[in-house]
Amino acid sequence: MLLHLHQLTKSYGHHTVLDGITADLDFPHVLALLGPSGGGKSTLLRLIGGLETPEQGSLRVDGQQVPQDEKQLRFYRSQIGTVFQSWNLFPHMDAVSNVMLPLTAVHGLSPDEARARAEELLDRLHLNGHAHKRPAELSGGQRQRVAIARAVAIRPKLLLFDEPTSALDPEMTAEVLEVIADLKAEGRTFILVTHAMNFARTVADEVAFLAAGTIIEHDSAEKFFARPQSETARRFLDRVLKY
């Protein structure tokens, strides 16, 4: 997967959040976006997902220019699976209906096809027995796995995870991270924003280190964790790996 960013700029009011980022990020399957809070990771992920558009600059995902107009963006978004920190499941629908909805509403599957695919995925994510529960009847880890099932069900060309475990306790975190590691083993391609450094180190092929609105460095995960090049990244890693 090649992610090409060219002078990518995003501001909110007078606050420049992404400051003209130019980079080619090339990774076989998994890119981790790491860096201090407020550095712009979620903003960059939203631009990659076509959920927001930049003021200036452009980005290409695997050779495809991320469009700017709403109609084309709707199509672009339908090819990307996203999972965010707080699950965006519909509270009035059970797990299987949540997974089915984009399949029938956006991807044109029949209800039978959608149900078969949703049930198969819920089984694979160890949610058999929970398919008919609504989000309020599930644990946080189970909800997040339903959200992952929904993102994967559309067979996206790219998955985006923004701190998928930050609202979870350690055991639920482990069950969600195991599922994400399985997705890599299945050969899926994704970009992961996480503060779980050891997990990033295990699962990522490539790391981009983002701070103060710019990509300070990017390298293979192995090299980044062994020898970060910038003082900023060195200090960041020293601090977060200490506890």
Ligand SMILES: Nc1ncnc2c1ncn2[C@@H]1O[C@H](COP(=O)(O)OP(=O)(O)OP(=O)(O)O)[C@@H](O)[C@H]1O
């Ligand atoms: N919708 C918005 N309106 C105004 N400012 C925003 C908005 N979204 C983000 N920001 C600001 O942009 C900056 C970068 O935010 P972003 O959420 O991308 O950082 P982050 O790297 O994901 O941080 P964290 O690790 O805490 O999630 C922050 O200063 C934030 O306050």
Ligand SMILES: [Mg+2]
């Ligand atoms: Mg964020």
